[in-house]
Amino acid sequence: MNRTTQKISELDRVIHEPGRLMIVALLSAVEQADFLYLQHETEMNKGTLSSHLSKLEVAGYIEVTKTYRGKIPQTLLRLTVEGRQAFAQYRRRMKEAL
Amino acid sequence: MDQVERLMERPMLYNNVDGVGELGMGFMFLSYALFEWFQINSPANAIWHRTGVFVVYVGLMATAIHYGSKAIKTHITYPRTGYVEYRKRPRKHSMNWGGMAIGAGVGVLCCAGIALVHWPHWSVTTLAALIGLVIAAYYAYRFARSVRWKWAVASAMALCSLAITLLPADLVGAKGWSTLFPDNFEWAWLLSTLLYGTILLISGGISFVLYLRHTQPAAETAE
Numbered sequence: 055m056n057r058t059t060q061k062i063s064e065l066d067r068v069i070h071e072p073g074r075l076m077i078v079a080l081l082s083a084v085e086q087a088d089f090l091y092l093q094h095e096t097e098m099n100k101g102t103l104s105s106h107l108s109k110l111e112v113a114g115y116i117e118v119t120k121t122y123r124g125k126i127p128q129t130l131l132r133l134t135v136e137g138r139q140a141f142a143q144y145r146r147r148m149k150e151a152l
Numbered sequence: 153m154d155q156v157e158r159l160m161e162r163p164m165l166y167n168n169v170d171g172v173g174e175l176g177m178g179f180m181f182l183s184y185a186l187f188e189w190f191q192i193n194s195p196a197n198a199i200w201h202r203t204g205v206f207v208v209y210v211g212l213m214a215t216a217i218h219y220g221s222k223a224i225k226t227h228i229t230y231p232r233t234g235y236v237e238y239r240k241r242p243r244k245h246s247m248n249w250g251g252m253a254i255g256a257g258v259g260v261l262c263c264a265g266i267a268l269v270h271w272p273h274w275s276v277t278t279l280a281a282l283i284g285l286v287i288a289a290y291y292a293y294r295f296a297r298s299v300r301w302k303w304a305v306a307s308a309m310a311l312c313s314l315a316i317t318l319l320p321a322d323l324v325g326a327k328g329w330s331t332l333f334p335d336n337f338e339w340a341w342l343l344s345t346l347l348y349g350t351i352l353l354i355s356g357g358i359s360f361v362l363y364l365r366h367t368q369p370a371a372e373t374a375e
Contacts, residue, residue, distance in 0.1 A: 079159040084236050087163070090370050091234025095162060123230070130235075148153055 061151035068113045069144045073098060073106045078133065078141050081116065086132040107131065115140055163236055165298035170229045171359025174295060174352045176217045181349030183213045188342040232367040280340040284313020287348055295355075305355045312347050316340065 069078055076096045081087060093103055110116040115137030119130040133141070167173055187209055190200040199205050288309040296302035 075156065076159060079156050080163060083160045083163040083239075085239045086237045088230075088235040090230075091166075091236055094233045095166075123235070126231070128235070145153065145156070152153060 058151055061147055065147055065151070066140055066144045068109060068115065069140060071106070073102065074110055077103075077106055077110065078115065078137065081131060081133040082138060082141050086119075086130050089129040089131065092131065110137070113140075161297075163238070166233075166236055167238075168295050168298070168359070169233060170224065170363040171356040172221050172224050172229070174356030174359060176221050176356075178349045178352030178354075178356055179217055179220075180213060181345045181352060183209075183349075185342055185345040185349055188338060188345065192338050192342065228364070231369045232363075278317050280344045281313045281317040284316065284344055284348065285310055288313060291352075299359070302355065302359075305351060309348060309351055312351070313344070316343060316347070319343075 069075055073096065077092055080092060080095055089103070089107075092098075092107075093100065096103065098106070107116065107118065111118055115134060117132045117134050119132070121128050121130060187200070187206070190198075194200045288306050291309060292303065292306040296306045
C-alpha cells in the first residue's frame, strides 16, 4: 500500500460520505444552525437529512437540541469539540492525499 | 476540497440572503447624508454641530439598524430558510492578525486621506472616489460573491465613485462649516453617502423582494 492509498484509507468514513461532509462543513463555520437551514443549504429531504444527522450524533460529532421558536418546534444543531477535531483532521488528511 | 472550502463560506454569505445587510448599510449611509445635510444647512451654533448630538444620532441609527435587522430575520428569514448563530469567539491567531491588519489598513487610509485633502494638488473629490472604490471592493467581497447580478451593483458603485471626481468644482465646492477639512469636503461626503446609500437600498430592496418571492415559510411539522 503506497502512502497516498494509506492516507485515503485512513479518512474518517463518518465524515467522508458526501451528505455528511456537507453538513459538517456547514456546521464548522457557525456556532449552531437549525434543521431548516441545513435542509435549505444541502437540498436534502427531511428523511435523508435526519438519517445523516443521527449517524453524526451517534459518532459524537454533533449535538442536537430540541426547542421551540414561539409555538414552532426547532431543532438546533451544533458541532461538538470532537466533531471539529475530526473535521480538521479529515481536511488535513484529504489535502495530504490529494 | 475547494468545494468544501466554498461550502464553509456559505453561512457567512447567508447573512445577506434576504438583502437585510445591504438595507442596513444603505440606511446607515443615508442617515449620515441626512446628518451632513443638517450640518451644512444650519448656522454654526446649531445643535447639529455638537459632538454629543452626533454621538446620540449615531447611537439611535445603530439601534434602529440592529433591531430592525433582527426583527426581519426573526419574523421573515428564519421561518423561511432557517436560523444560523454565528461563532462568537473568532479563531485565535488568524482572526486576530486579520483584525489587526484591517485596523492598520483603515488607519493608514484615514491618515493618507487627511494628508491628501490638505495637499493643494489633490482634489477632495478624488479622495471621495478612492473611498468609494474601497466601499465597492468591500461590497464585492461581502455581498457580490454570492449573487452574480450584484457584480453590476459593485461596478455601478465604483463607476459612480469615479464620476464624482469628474463633477464640476462649483457643484461640490460650496463653503463648508468645518475648519478641520477643506471647504468642499462636506459636500463631497454628502454626495458620496447619498449615492452609496441609494444604491445599497435599491439593491437590498430588490434582494428582499426576490427572497420573499422565492421562499415560503416552512410547514409546522416535526423534524
